[in-house]
Amino acid sequence: MADKRTMTLNLTDDEMNMLEALSTRYDMSKTAIVRKALRIYQVIDARLQRGEKLFMEDEVEKKKSELVVL
Numbered sequence: 001m002a003d004k005r006t007m008t009l010n011l012t013d014d015e016m017n018m019l020e021a022l023s024t025r026y027d028m029s030k031t032a033i034v035r036k037a038l039r040i041y042q043v044i045d046a047r048l049q050r051g052e053k054l055f056m057e058d059e060v061e062k063k064k065s066e067l068v069v070l
Contacts, residue, residue, distance in 0.1 A: 009034070044069060 011019065022033045044054060054067040 019030050019033060022028075023030045026033070028036070048054065048069060054069065055064050056067055057064045
């Protein structure tokens, strides 16, 4: 297992509420949610760096929209 390091993360009330809601929804710890978010962001960033685009698709309305990551 990789060595672990500790950090302090300051969140707004809204951000903490979102984190707690995701933690409850997926029955995961807040730390696990943050780790998962980092892994997802890493994958998205790598693909964007290769020039790929990120889309969201509404299958019901058959609409696609590009997601712009700032």
